[in-house]
Amino acid sequence: MLRSFFIYLSKAAWARKIVTGWSFAWRMVSRFVSGEKLEDAIQAAQTMNAKGINVSLDHLGEQTTTPEQARQSTGDIIAALDGIQKSGVRANVSIKLSQIGLVIDPALCIENLTAIVSHARQLNNFVRVDMEDSTVTQVTIDLVRQVRAKGFDNVGIVIQSYLYRSEDDVRKLVDECVFVRLCKGAYKEPASVAFPRKKDVDKSYDRLAQILIEGAVKHSCPKVSPDGRFPPLPGLATHDVRRIEQAKVAAKEASLPKEAMEFQMLYGIRRDLQEQLAAEGYPVRVYVPYGTEWYPYFMRRLAERPANVWFILSNFFRR
Numbered sequence: 223m224l225r226s227f228f229i230y231l232s233k234a235a236w237a238r239k240i241v242t243g244w245s246f247a248w249r250m251v252s253r254f255v256s257g258e259k260l261e262d263a264i265q266a267a268q269t270m271n272a273k274g275i276n277v278s279l280d281h282l283g284e285q286t287t288t289p290e291q292a293r294q295s296t297g298d299i300i301a302a303l304d305g306i307q308k309s310g311v312r313a314n315v316s317i318k319l320s321q322i323g324l325v326i327d328p329a330l331c332i333e334n335l336t337a338i339v340s341h342a343r344q345l346n347n348f349v350r351v352d353m354e355d356s357t358v359t360q361v362t363i364d365l366v367r368q369v370r371a372k373g374f375d376n377v378g379i380v381i382q383s384y385l386y387r388s389e390d391d392v393r394k395l396v397d398e399c400v401f402v403r404l405c406k407g408a409y410k411e412p413a414s415v416a417f418p419r420k421k422d423v424d425k426s427y428d429r430l431a432q433i434l435i436e437g438a439v440k441h442s443c444p445k446v447s448p449d450g451r452f453p454p455l456p457g458l459a460t461h462d463v464r465r466i467e468q469a470k471v472a473a474k475e476a477s478l479p480k481e482a483m484e485f486q487m488l489y490g491i492r493r494d495l496q497e498q499l500a501a502e503g504y505p506v507r508v509y510v511p512y513g514t515e516w517y518p519y520f521m522r523r524l525a526e527r528p529a530n531v532w533f534i535l536s537n538f539f540r541r
């Protein structure tokens with residue numbers, strides 16, 4: 223119930239206007255977002271790197287509605303790649319296709335995506351394409367395949383375990399040696415396309431993680447790169463301890479070396495677990511968002527955990 227409400231709010235213009243107008247909003251948002259500027263994200267990456275944790279920088283933004291905005295976002299992502307190069311942090315970038323023109327025109331989107339992966343390749347860096355709601359799953363996979371077909375293999379994708387179709391997608395992507403980040407899924411989806419029960423989403427997560435792990439062994443996929451930019455093929459994005467433990471067991475049974483699988487988590491969530499896994503010798507990557515377009519990202523984080531809402535309300539009344 224609460225989850226659906228917050229996902230609805232994440233898209234509601236009226237709610238965005240109210241929340242972004244709150245003078246104390248940033249105090250709450252800063253738990254999940256590293257800052258408004260690229261320098262803030264680079265600084266957060268340096269702090270993570272010092273703890274042995276790699277990073278993926280996300281210049282926040284989605285659902286751009288004009289070609290100018292989409293080009294501006296493309297320029298901002300290219301600037302992030304340059305910032306990584308200049309500072310020498312162990313980081314790659316994560317992007318959303320709706321940020322660079324998908325909802326305007328797929329041709330514009332592929333042009334912008336090609337510019338980003340091409341720039342990343344010149345810098346020997348990697349681009350992860352986030353997955354948005356199920357209306358764009360197929361086109362997102364298609365566009366990633368299209369840039370890979372142009373010879374850019376420095377691009378990976380995200381697959382969501384709540385979708386029924388994902389097992390089929392994962393099997394095909396592994397056979398094509400595409401880097402996959404596996405997450406549970408953060409959008410509101412109908413029961414016609416996604417498992418409605420959390421229990422089934424978790425079960426699907428374990429099954430898909432196992433397919434990725436076995437696929438990485440079968441195809442002798444590379445380990446995380448020494449500079450921390452290129453992930454291994456299986457990127458397991460979750461804060462769910464049970465899923466993480468299951469994946470560790472599956473990797474051990476398949477004889478996948480620790481460095482050939484990475485755990486990924488979000489900035490500000492379960493820092494203890496991030497550090498614990500890094501100390502155990504697993505590659506860990508933290509998704510570090512930054513920028514002024516934090517509203518929908520923040521609302522999805524509230525949707526995931528109702529306890530965050532009480533945290534927000536207590537801040538409101540303490541003002």
Ligand code: FDA
Pocket residue numbers: 351352353354380382405406407408409459460461462463486487488491492508509522523524526527530
């Ligand atoms: P689950 O929701 O079961 O949470 C397990 C535990 O983690 C909770 O009990 C709590 O302790 C902690 N936790 C989880 N969320 C929290 C929060 N918001 N605040 C505080 N604690 C929290 N989704 C998507 O649709 N497309 C994408 O591209 C991505 N990309 C992505 C990258 C990375 C690196 C991560 C970690 C996640 C994503 N996601 C995503 C989001 C993902 O789909 C999912 O919504 C969240 O990760 C929460 O699910 P968990 O797997 O953590 O499990």
